[in-house]
Amino acid sequence: MEEIVGLCKRRGFIFPSSEIYGGYNGFYDYGPLGVELRNNIKQAWWRDMVLRRDDIEGLDSTIIMHPDIWKASGHVDGFSDPMVDCRESKLRYRADQLFFAPVIVAGETIGYVSVVECPEQQEIAEKAAADIKRKAAKQGTLEPIVLKDYTESKPEEYDLVPSPATGKPGSLTAPREFKLMFETKVGPLADESAVAYLRPETAQGIFANYKNIVDTGRVKIPFGIAQIGKAFRNEITPRNFIFRSREFEQMEIEYFISPSADWKTLHREWIDTCIDWLVSIGLPREDISEDIHPEDKLAFYSRATTDLMFQFPHGEQELWGVACRGDYDLMQHQKHSGKSMTIFDEASKEKFVPHVIEPSLGVDRTLLAVLTAAYTQDEVPNDKGVAEKRLVLKFSPKIAPVKAAIFPLLKNKPELVERAQALYKKLQRRWNVFYDASGAIGRRYRRQDEIGTPFGITIDFDTIEKDGTVTLRDRDTCEQRRVTEDELIQFLEEQIDG
Numbered sequence: 001m002e003e004i005v006g007l008c009k010r011r012g013f014i015f016p017s018s019e020i021y022g023g024y025n026g027f028y029d030y031g032p033l034g035v036e037l038r039n040n041i042k043q044a045w046w047r048d049m050v051l052r053r054d055d056i057e058g059l060d061s062t063i064i065m066h067p068d069i070w071k072a073s074g075h076v077d078g079f080s081d082p083m084v085d086c087r088e089s090k091l092r093y094r095a096d097q098l099f100f101a102p103v104i105v106a107g108e109t110i111g112y113v114s115v116v117e118c119p120e121q122q123e124i125a126e127k128a129a130a131d132i133k134r135k136a137a138k139q140g141t142l143e144p145i146v147l148k149d150y151t152e153s154k155p156e157e158y159d160l161v162p163s164p165a166t167g168k169p170g171s172l173t174a175p176r177e178f179k180l181m182f183e184t185k186v187g188p189l190a191d192e193s194a195v196a197y198l199r200p201e202t203a204q205g206i207f208a209n210y211k212n213i214v215d216t217g218r219v220k221i222p223f224g225i226a227q228i229g230k231a232f233r234n235e236i237t238p239r240n241f242i243f244r245s246r247e248f249e250q251m252e253i254e255y256f257i258s259p260s261a262d263w264k265t266l267h268r269e270w271i272d273t274c275i276d277w278l279v280s281i282g283l284p285r286e287d288i289s290e291d292i293h294p295e296d297k298l299a300f301y302s303r304a305t306t307d308l309m310f311q312f313p314h315g316e317q318e319l320w321g322v323a324c325r326g327d328y329d330l331m332q333h334q335k336h337s338g339k340s341m342t343i344f345d346e347a348s349k350e351k352f353v354p355h356v357i358e359p360s361l362g363v364d365r366t367l368l369a370v371l372t373a374a375y376t377q378d379e380v381p382n383d384k385g386v387a388e389k390r391l392v393l394k395f396s397p398k399i400a401p402v403k404a405a406i407f408p409l410l411k412n413k414p415e416l417v418e419r420a421q422a423l424y425k426k427l428q429r430r431w432n433v434f435y436d437a438s439g440a441i442g443r444r445y446r447r448q449d450e451i452g453t454p455f456g457i458t459i460d461f462d463t464i465e466k467d468g469t470v471t472l473r474d475r476d477t478c479e480q481r482r483v484t485e486d487e488l489i490q491f492l493e494e495q496i497d498g
């Protein structure tokens with residue numbers, strides 16, 4: 001992760017927000033390359049989920065909506081995470097991410113260990129337990145360390161579990177519910193009636209507009225509404241770079257189906273569609289797995305939820321949630337707004353409030369997954385044929401921030417420069433391309449490899465003196481071949497727009 005964060009800063013993908021003021025925890029800015037990558041991910045999603053499907057319509061709703069929407073959805077009362085404070089260090093933890101265990105030697109509890117959730121948590125806890133046993137000079141067998149999360153702690157344990165910040169017990173509070181929605185005030189009144197919220201998800205904007213879209217008359221069951229937009233959550237512990245931040249972006253679909261539809265099959269189809277899409281933007285299939293939520297852990301309105309998990313640098317974590325939410329949300333809005341949410345289904349001649357399948361994906365998490373998958377260190381021959389280490393981002397051409405770099409072989413030959421500039425201007429009308437004339441050609445390739453530009457195009461003397469062909473270099477194999485301009489454009493079209 002550190003290497004990815006370093007590269008993102010150095011090459012202008014992602015910066016900590018407000019960096020000149022020391023940064024601001026949980027907020028990130030996207031630099032010149034980051035914004036391109038981000039836009040390409042969003043465009044690829046929109047193209048595949050909305051434009052290339054007949055059954056999905058797009059939407060762009062406001063970030064601040066009528067506060068009653070958040071009452072109806074259950075967010076005002078229920079959208080919170082359990083937190084625990086360390087009174088001494090003033091640090092705050094999510095209780096379900098703080099793990100602890102008693103240290104039991106020969107049947108006697110001689111202390112507690114605690115650890116913040118991480119892939120190595122078991123080893124860390126076992127090592128800490130062995131230390132406690134040694135310091136206590138306690139003879140006997142150390143019983144296996146069984147970690148539980150802090151939401152399962154008992155009141156008599158609060159004072160015994162050490163704070164991960166200080167390593168000492170006595171400073172942790174009981175778990176308490178912490179509201180995740182950011183509040184603001186709308187209008188000139190300063191009282192409670194002015195309280196509004198920054199949306200913590202884009203989904204409710206879809207439910208709130210469902211009736212408008214149905215009444216516009218373009219849709220028939222089953223159909224979906226898709227939205228891409230910012231969401232805000234006052235996360236207790238934003239961490240792991242852009243994986244969990246306080247301002248992020250979501251790409252969500254509500255897919256409305258008949259209550260009598262075979263929802264299990266449709267759910268499965270959506271899971272497969274989502275996996276295929278992730279693979280299409282360059283994530284390795286073997287790094288994606290399914291986490292099926294057990295029935296007894298589902299929210300009361302949910303029929304099934306499967307999270308698509310990805311191998312992030314900090315472990316296997318949720319990337320995309322695909323939930324079957326029944327008719328809960330529309331029913332809630334029908335009740336709170338007093339407006340009917342029924343639809344007339346021409347096919348069955350029935351009237352009903354549809355059920356919904358909700359694939360919900362974060363733009364920033366997708367971007368981190370894409371960076372993780374693309375980040376590669378390998379060895380390639382340099383100008384003199386000697387093997388040299390290189391850092392390369394193997395982005396799919398579909399989402400790469402820069403699609404191709406155009407190089408005149410030599411910068412002091414006007415005829416080469418002119419020809420390269422002309423090709424550059426031509427390609428620039430369609431794609432984000434880069435022109436670079438400075439330095440040895442090998443160095444120029446390497447600079448592009450590091451930002452993941454899939455194709456290098458070199459204009460040399462053969463181009464101007466012979467047949468007009470250019471050299472096309474492939475980033476991953478470093479193979480070069482000569483192509484005509486027409487062949488080049490057709491190739492780029494297939495690879496980028498494909």
Ligand code: ATP
Nearest residue numbers: 235243244245248318319320321360361362364365
């Ligand atoms: P988590 O359990 O990781 O907090 P969640 O289950 O609360 O996530 P959802 O409410 O299902 O997440 O949100 C849908 C998607 O939005 C997630 O799969 C993720 O891609 C993205 N997402 C949610 N919270 C954040 C965040 N704080 N930062 C970045 N992306 C997020």
